[in-house]
Amino acid sequence: MERPRQKTTRDLKRSNRIRLLHTLYFDGPLTRRDLAPDTGLSTASISNATSELLAEGVLREAGKLESDGGRPQILLEVDPGHAYVVGVDVGETHVRVELLDLKLGEQASAQYALEPGRHDPATVIEHIVSGVRAVLDSSDRTPVLGVGVGMPGIVEYGPDAVVHAKTFGWDEVPLGRMLAERLAPLPVHVDNGAMTMGQAELWFGAGRGADNAVIALVGSGVGSCIVADGRLYRGSASSAGEWGHTTVEVAGRRCRCGCRGCLEAYVGAEGVLERYLAAGGAVELPEADEESALERLLDSDSETARAVVEETVEYLGAGLADLLNLFNPELIVVSGWAGLMLAHRRMDDIVASAGAYSLRQPFQTARIVPGRLGPDAVAKGAATLVIERFLGRADLRPRRGLGQADSRMISSGSKITEAGSSDGSSIRSSSRRTISAAMPSSGCRTVVIVGRLVHDGALSSKPTTATSPGTSRPWSTSAWTAPWAIRSLAAKTASISGWSASRPFMARSPLP
Numbered sequence: 001m002e003r004p005r006q007k008t009t010r011d012l013k014r015s016n017r018i019r020l021l022h023t024l025y026f027d028g029p030l031t032r033r034d035l036a037p038d039t040g041l042s043t044a045s046i047s048n049a050t051s052e053l054l055a056e057g058v059l060r061e062a063g064k065l066e067s068d069g070g071r072p073q074i075l076l077e078v079d080p081g082h083a084y085v086v087g088v089d090v091g092e093t094h095v096r097v098e099l100l101d102l103k104l105g106e107q108a109s110a111q112y113a114l115e116p117g118r119h120d121p122a123t124v125i126e127h128i129v130s131g132v133r134a135v136l137d138s139s140d141r142t143p144v145l146g147v148g149v150g151m152p153g154i155v156e157y158g159p160d161a162v163v164h165a166k167t168f169g170w171d172e173v174p175l176g177r178m179l180a181e182r183l184a185p186l187p188v189h190v191d192n193g194a195m196t197m198g199q200a201e202l203w204f205g206a207g208r209g210a211d212n213a214v215i216a217l218v219g220s221g222v223g224s225c226i227v228a229d230g231r232l233y234r235g236s237a238s239s240a241g242e243w244g245h246t247t248v249e250v251a252g253r254r255c256r257c258g259c260r261g262c263l264e265a266y267v268g269a270e271g272v273l274e275r276y277l278a279a280g281g282a283v284e285l286p287e288a289d290e291e292s293a294l295e296r297l298l299d300s301d302s303e304t305a306r307a308v309v310e311e312t313v314e315y316l317g318a319g320l321a322d323l324l325n326l327f328n329p330e331l332i333v334v335s336g337w338a339g340l341m342l343a344h345r346r347m348d349d350i351v352a353s354a355g356a357y358s359l360r361q362p363f364q365t366a367r368i369v370p371g372r373l374g375p376d377a378v379a380k381g382a383a384t385l386v387i388e389r390f391l392g393r394a395d396l397r398p399r400r401g402l403g404q405a406d407s408r409m410i411s412s413g414s415k416i417t418e419a420g421s422s423d424g425s426s427i428r429s430s431s432r433r434t435i436s437a438a439m440p441s442s443g444c445r446t447v448v449i450v451g452r453l454v455h456d457g458a459l460s461s462k463p464t465t466a467t468s469p470g471t472s473r474p475w476s477t478s479a480w481t482a483p484w485a486i487r488s489l490a491a492k493t494a495s496i497s498g499w500s501a502s503r504p505f506m507a508r509s510p511l512p
């Protein structure tokens with residue numbers, strides 16, 4: 001009877017550790033006092049686990065937080081330099097390899113051009129292996145935990161990571177196994193590039209905190225990453241999210257997948273450039289480099305170029321409208337190098353087109369925004385495949401509470417309720433406690449969200465608030481992710497000079 005008991009204690013210790021690490025990774029820096037409500041652990045467990053993690057160098061101290069009247073509290077965070085990871089973006093035009101710290105800070109990179117028609121597995125694998133060796137040799141950053149790879153096409157989830165990539169001419173290539181043999185002892189994880197980019201935007205970019213979102217990738221090809229109830233939706237055979245191959249025109253342009261009229265043939269960079277040439281566009285575009293060719297086309301004054309760009313904006317909006325109608329996301333992030341080029345020039349028109357082609361309700365309850373992580377988010381996202389294993393759980397995501405600001409309260413009429421108490425004075429307190437426990441039974445009709453702003457990574461001591469519109473029905477937990485909350489807090493933040501990047505934060509479901 002002794003053995004199962006020991007196992008239980010060890011399991012419990014491990015799960016406490018994972019919970020702390022998870023919370024500090026996504027929401028740190030936090031004080032030990034903050035960790036109690038955020039993790040549900042006892043003070044003693046927190047003290048033990050944080051001492052252990054500090055001694056191992058996984059955590060580090062990150063300054064002090066002044067509290068009202070009390071002693072300053074020491075802030076803890078995951079040390080980004082505790083370990084390193086490699087992220088690889090296999091695109092249509094290049095293979096990019098980055099060595100990153102645990103917070104996705106770039107330490108070294110290598111890039112190799114892929115020539116049209118030269119996408120055979122041997123060439124791609126050679127570039128990946130050379131790139132990994134190059135970034136490891138150019139830096140003394142150790143230990144390196146593993147290699148994550150983002151690939152075009154369908155990637156079967158599993159250790160072999162079998163890839164089906166029609167545009168590369170790949171059929172059932174066990175890329176995961178082939179790379180693991182070359183890169184041993186480093187573990188290798190492979191996923192679809194839109195999925196890895198989506199995960200990067202969810203962890204650290206524009207998608208942070210969203211439970212129902214679509215991250216749309218527009219590059220040479222077109223794909224998407226669907227987030228449903230906080231998890232990546234893969235479908236029954238890992239091919240969900242192939243948005244680029246949804247039909248926008250019956251019997252339309254031939255697509256690289258073999259079908260006709262796919263969205264990719266109209267808004268993917270290759271399709272846009274082909275349409276321009278087919279419309280009689282003057283061939284002043286540089287041939288080899290698709291990225292500068294598209295940029296020139298977007299900025300061109302010629303009538304043909306303008307017409308092609310207008311049409312592209314309209315098709316892209318219509319494609320986004322399909323996503324809105326199908327998934328009713330709270331957020332669509334437009335990303336990928338070509339998507340960002342378009343979004344940075346024509347975001348309002350893209351949104352207007354999405355509105356014109358979608359149902360009113362899903363359009364009005366969603367935000368459509370450009371990606372925040374830039375065009376190399378695929379490599380960074382690939383690195384998260386390794387980091388999620390380091391953190392100890394495969395289905396990690398930031399909890400619903402967003403960012404570092406972290407004081408949540410709920411108001412019911414004039415009575416303020418905070419987790420475990422109904423003391424009206426608590427709204428003036430700057431103590432950071434979670435109210436998630438009080439949420440389901442609170443039955444409140446007005447919600448006040450209180451948070452602190454973040455400036456250069458530091459918390460302000462002044463809380464700011466956003467109040468919900470009144471309602472005849474009690475707010476449910478999911479109402480906390482409502483767009484009004486995001487807009488309202490964002491507007492408040494914008495009006496306070498010198499402070500920026502405040503993240504709205506809402507009640508969350510307790511950790512499993």
Ligand SMILES: [Zn+2]
Binds near residue numbers: 256258259264
């Ligand atoms: Zn297609």
